[in-house]
Each structure stands twice: as C-alpha cells, then as structure tokens.
Amino acid sequence: MNNHLFLVRALWATCASVCLAVAWLPLTVSAQSTASDASRPAPIRSADFIVAVVNSEPITHQEVQNLHIRLQREAQAQGRSLDAPEAKRLALDQLINDKAQTQQARDAGITIDEEALDQAEANVARSNQLTPEELRQRLQQDGVALATFREQLRNQLLLTRVREREVEARIRISDIEVEQFLQEQISAQAGRVPVALNLAMVLIAVPENSTEDQIKPLEAQAREVVRRARAGENFADLARTFSQTADRGANGGAFGLRPADRYPELFVQAVAALPVGGVSEVLRSGAGFHVLKVLERQQAPATLMVTQTRARHILLRLSPQLTQAQALSQLSALRKDIVSGKADFAKAAKRLSQDGSAAQGGDLGWASPGMFVPEFEQTMNRLRPGQVAEPLVSRFGVHLIEVTDRRDAPMSDAEQRVLARNILREKKLDEAYVAWAEDVRGRAYVELREPVQ
Known part of the structure; x- marks a missing residue:
C-alpha cells in the first residue's frame, strides 16, 4: 500500500463512528456456532412489551434483553463479571440515553444519507473480517433483518454526528495546558532519559588463581591510587603509571563519552552519585581492582x-x-x-x-x-x-x-505537542460528553412502565 495511505492517524470522530457501529451490532455468533445452531429449533419468545418511553418513543423489553446480553458478553471478553440484573439496568439506561440523543440529532436536522450508511456497513464487514456479502449472509443466519441492521447502524451514526457537533464545540486546549502536561509527563519519565558518561579508569589486574596474600598488596595499591587521585594528583598520570589495561593507560585511562548502558552495570552504579571530577571507591571485578573518575556527564535534553x-x-x-x-x-x-x-x-x-x-x-x-x-x-x-x-x-x-x-x-518537540494536545483533547471529550449526555437525559421526558424481566 502507499505509505501516505497506510500511515494515518485516525481522527476522534472517524474512530468514534467506526467503534460505535462495531460495538453495538449483534455480530456475536461465530461462524462455527451459527452452523451448529442452524439445525436447532428457534427459541420460544415471550410477547414483547414496552418497558419505558422517552419523550414519544418506546423502549421494548426485547431491546433491553438484546443489549444486556451483548453487555454481558463484552464484560466476559474483558475478564469482568456483570450479573444479569446489573447488565439489564445498564442496558436500559444506555437505551434511554441513546433515544434522547437520537431525538436531539433529528431535531437538529442531522441526517444520514445512503452513501454514508453503505460506507459504515462496509466498515463493519471489514472490522469483522468479512466481505459485505458475507456480512449479509451472517445477519440472515443470525435472524437479523438487513433493514433492522441498517436502521441500528443509522441510529449509531446519528449518535456519533450529534455527539461530534455538540461535544466538539465545547473543547478548548490552551498552550498553557499543553506546556503543563508536557512538564508533568517529562517529570514522570525522568528515569528513562538517557545519560552519557566519560569515565577514566585505573585497573590493577589480579591474575587468576591468586592467593589471598598475593591479592592484598594489589588491593592496597588500588587504594593508594584512590588516595592520591582524591588528593588532587592528575588522574591521567596515575593511569599511565599504574593501570594494567591492554593500552597501559593510554589516553589517561579515559573511555570517551558513551551512553551509560554501554558501561558495565558495576561502573554505572559506582559513579551514580559522584559529581564530575569525583573518584570512586575501589571496585572488584573478575579482572581485578578498578578505580574510576567521572570526567564528563551529559544528561540528554528532557523529552518525552x-x-x-x-x-x-x-x-x-x-x-x-x-x-x-x-x-x-x-x-x-x-x-x-x-x-x-x-x-x-x-x-x-x-x-x-x-x-x-x-x-x-x-x-x-x-x-x-x-x-x-x-x-x-x-x-x-x-x-x-x-x-x-x-x-x-x-x-x-x-x-x-x-x-x-x-x-x-x-520524541521531537512538534511530536510532543501534537501528542499532548491529542491526549488532553481525548480527556476533555470524555468529560464534556458525560456532561452533555446528562444534560440531554435531564431535559428528556422519561416514563418507566414495566420492569425488565
């Protein structure tokens, strides 16, 4: 695929419309279970009845039942438990909210044309890894009329459009909020910012199979190097005099500036609290005794x-x-x-x-x-x-x-600002949507009639 097509960042509105459409549709029966269920007799359903009225539109018991089953399945897929009474209560609340919001969309003159409906149907098919023809076959096997499916889809698109129009207009992200968010995130990620170190080393080698009596004078020599270095003697001269590395202390024992993760962990820990110019205690490794001096430390610029x-x-x-x-x-x-x-x-x-x-x-x-x-x-x-x-x-x-x-x-500065603005926008969208939904629900006339069975 072309990169400019494949490398895209989905807008909130686009994502919302697709996610809503997919999440709410009754595509819950797998192809395998559908085939196995085809020979079973259809379950006997009790007569449907109205459980609530939102303004002038009814909500039926069957609508609540269908949604509560989907909510339970979604909770189970996410590893959560949702008992039947709670699922039915949530289903009824959600249907009341959706009815009120759909009515507001129609009152505002929002319409969904057939082309948009066709595109949404194709998106649902693609998200379920089906062709449009296979999707319609599945709907027929599941006993869902195509007209019912498309009406549900139309309502979901209406909900998305009205939410975009009503909620988006409430969102404002200031530059001050972006800066504050970035500082908070940078502080939280401080431990991930890479550090570069330039260390110099004196190595007093300890031959293999050395006895304790042979090791003691070598350790004493290393301690003498520490004493003299801390007293102010030139570390490079000490390295050329005492160090038993392959290069015999060339370059004054300096490694050169390199990321901290390219040093042994023993070295990094030993100098972690030392300032530039500080000299470590004597360190023991399999090679012998080490003395380190911090020549340079560079902290990468604070960034996400x-x-x-x-x-x-x-x-x-x-x-x-x-x-x-x-x-x-x-x-x-x-x-x-x-x-x-x-x-x-x-x-x-x-x-x-x-x-x-x-x-x-x-x-x-x-x-x-x-x-x-x-x-x-x-x-x-x-x-x-x-x-x-x-x-x-x-x-x-x-x-x-x-x-x-x-x-x-x-991340680059521009990438950080785009990310911060998007995250803040998502957070404010959630908050604004909750406030808007409560307002719409509060202005709707809701009559609860029969309890859900």
Missing part, C-alpha cells in the same frame, strides 16, 4: 519517550481473482512455513507483497503509535519481537505481520 515498533508485513490486495478467503488461506499456509523455518519472511515479502515495502522485504521502518491504521496497529502491538501474527484483514487487504524490534525513542 515513545515506544516505537519495527515491523514488516506481506500484503495481498483483494481482487476478483483473489478473494478474502483465498488470501487468508494463502497467508496462513505461508505463516506456518515461516514459523517452522521452511520459508524466509523477507524473501516471501519481496516475492508476494503488493505494496511499496516489498523491495525492502516488507520492512516498514520504525513506527510511533498512531502511524498505522487501528486494526493493523492493535495486532502489531500484541506481538513480541520475532513473533508472526495470524493473517489480518484491513481496509487495504490481507496482511501477514512480524515484529522485528521495539525501542524507546525521544
């Missing part, structure tokens, strides 16, 4: 760190000659060969992948959060380096993804 992922993929685009089922089958077989060592991912990507990354063996480079479309990124984030995911369907086709590496990297 972001976890980046390097991944590669193989993309098969769908066409009249290649159906989704065929692409899934082909990549599933290829994944088995790659995992077993029979096939090489990079070579397979160069041969099969139908996007610009094919020439690089499918390598997508280092990516920060939000660079890939959500369905791709969610799968990628669940992988450990070296893992290959099961084939994934996205809006671009069918992918096979492997994560090759992961790292923490500093």
Whole structure:
C-alpha cells in the first residue's frame, strides 16, 4: 500500500463512528456456532412489551434483553463479571440515553444519507473480517433483518454526528495546558532519559588463581591510587603509571563519552552519585581492582519517550481473482512455513507483497503509535519481537505481520505537542460528553412502565 495511505492517524470522530457501529451490532455468533445452531429449533419468545418511553418513543423489553446480553458478553471478553440484573439496568439506561440523543440529532436536522450508511456497513464487514456479502449472509443466519441492521447502524451514526457537533464545540486546549502536561509527563519519565558518561579508569589486574596474600598488596595499591587521585594528583598520570589495561593507560585511562548502558552495570552504579571530577571507591571485578573518575556527564535534553515498533508485513490486495478467503488461506499456509523455518519472511515479502515495502522485504521502518491504521496497529502491538501474527484483514487487504524490534525513542518537540494536545483533547471529550449526555437525559421526558424481566 502507499505509505501516505497506510500511515494515518485516525481522527476522534472517524474512530468514534467506526467503534460505535462495531460495538453495538449483534455480530456475536461465530461462524462455527451459527452452523451448529442452524439445525436447532428457534427459541420460544415471550410477547414483547414496552418497558419505558422517552419523550414519544418506546423502549421494548426485547431491546433491553438484546443489549444486556451483548453487555454481558463484552464484560466476559474483558475478564469482568456483570450479573444479569446489573447488565439489564445498564442496558436500559444506555437505551434511554441513546433515544434522547437520537431525538436531539433529528431535531437538529442531522441526517444520514445512503452513501454514508453503505460506507459504515462496509466498515463493519471489514472490522469483522468479512466481505459485505458475507456480512449479509451472517445477519440472515443470525435472524437479523438487513433493514433492522441498517436502521441500528443509522441510529449509531446519528449518535456519533450529534455527539461530534455538540461535544466538539465545547473543547478548548490552551498552550498553557499543553506546556503543563508536557512538564508533568517529562517529570514522570525522568528515569528513562538517557545519560552519557566519560569515565577514566585505573585497573590493577589480579591474575587468576591468586592467593589471598598475593591479592592484598594489589588491593592496597588500588587504594593508594584512590588516595592520591582524591588528593588532587592528575588522574591521567596515575593511569599511565599504574593501570594494567591492554593500552597501559593510554589516553589517561579515559573511555570517551558513551551512553551509560554501554558501561558495565558495576561502573554505572559506582559513579551514580559522584559529581564530575569525583573518584570512586575501589571496585572488584573478575579482572581485578578498578578505580574510576567521572570526567564528563551529559544528561540528554528532557523529552518525552515513545515506544516505537519495527515491523514488516506481506500484503495481498483483494481482487476478483483473489478473494478474502483465498488470501487468508494463502497467508496462513505461508505463516506456518515461516514459523517452522521452511520459508524466509523477507524473501516471501519481496516475492508476494503488493505494496511499496516489498523491495525492502516488507520492512516498514520504525513506527510511533498512531502511524498505522487501528486494526493493523492493535495486532502489531500484541506481538513480541520475532513473533508472526495470524493473517489480518484491513481496509487495504490481507496482511501477514512480524515484529522485528521495539525501542524507546525521544520524541521531537512538534511530536510532543501534537501528542499532548491529542491526549488532553481525548480527556476533555470524555468529560464534556458525560456532561452533555446528562444534560440531554435531564431535559428528556422519561416514563418507566414495566420492569425488565
């Protein structure tokens, strides 16, 4: 796929419309269970009745039942417990809120045209890894009329549009809020900011199999180096005189400026509390006795760190000659060969992948959060380096993804500000939506009639 299409950051409004549509639809029966249930007789349902009225629109017992079952399943999938009475109460509250908000959308003149409805239906199919035709077949197997499905979808789009219009207008993010947020985050991540050190060392080597009597004078010599260095003698001269490294103290024993993680942990801990110019105590390692002096310490500029992922993929685009089922089958077989060592991912990507990354063996480079479309990124984030995911369907086709590496990297100033503004916006959107929803609910006439059974 083209990078400018694939590397996108979803807007809140777009994400909300897709997520709402997918979350609320009754696509809860798997293909396997559908097939097995086809031979069972349809359950006997009691007569439906009205449990509440919102302004002039009724909410039926069956609507509450359908939603409460979905809420229980969602809670179970997330590892939470939600008993039937609580699920029914939540379902009724949610339906009341949605009815009131949908009515406000219609009163405001918001409409959903057929083209938008068709696009939303295609999004739901894609999110469930189905073609539009397969989606309609599933709906028919589940006993859901297409007209009912599209009406539910239309209502969800109406809810999204009215929430965008009413809630978005309330959001304001000031530069002061952005600065304050960044300072808080930088303080919280202070331990992740890399440090560079330039240390000088004197090594008094201890030969293997040395006896205690042989070791004592060597340790005393190291302590003498510490005493003289702290008394002000030139450390470089001490290194050239005493150090028993391979270069005999050349460069005054200095290692040069390098990231702290390139030094032994023993050294880093020994100098952690020392100022520049400070001399350590005598350290003992397998090589002998060490004396260290801190020549230079550089703290990287305070910045936010972001976890980046390097991944590669193989993309098969769908066409009249290649159906989704065929692409899934082909990549599933290829994944088995790659995992077993029979096939090489990079070579397979160069041969099969139908996007610009094919020439690089499918390598997508280092990516920060939000660079890939959500369905791709969610799968990628669940992988450990070296893992290959099961084939994934996205809006671009069918992918096979492997994560090759992961790292923490500093963000540029512009990236930090964009991230801060987006996070603050999401937080304020949540708060503003709750306030708006309570206001809409408070102005609606709600009559509770029959209790939910």
